[in-house]
Amino acid sequence: MASRPAGTTSKPRAASSDMLARSKIPVWIVKALLSSGVKRVSQLSSMTDDELLALPGIGKRAVGLIRSSQSTPESGESQLPTNPQSSTRR
Secondary structure (H helix, E strand, O other): OOOOOOOOOOOOOOOHHHEHHHOOOOHHHHHHHHHOOOOEHHHHHOOOHHHHHOOOOOOHHHHHHHHHHHHOOOOOOOOOOOOOOOOOOO
């Protein structure tokens, strides 16, 4: 069994609540973000909408869902509509 050389430490891990996989962002958006190298929710808050739109698989709807998930309280139900078109079309 290999041991770690003395004096080396592992990289500090991000809080699990900061990881995209544990966020309330829809899976299809998370997959697109991960494939572009975005792994943490905190990275999204520092990105502009234009920067997000430049990522493959991220469009206006995805940016809207990302931004609304960032404003949603952690300890509550997601306030994202389950069917956003049902409330706008009649």
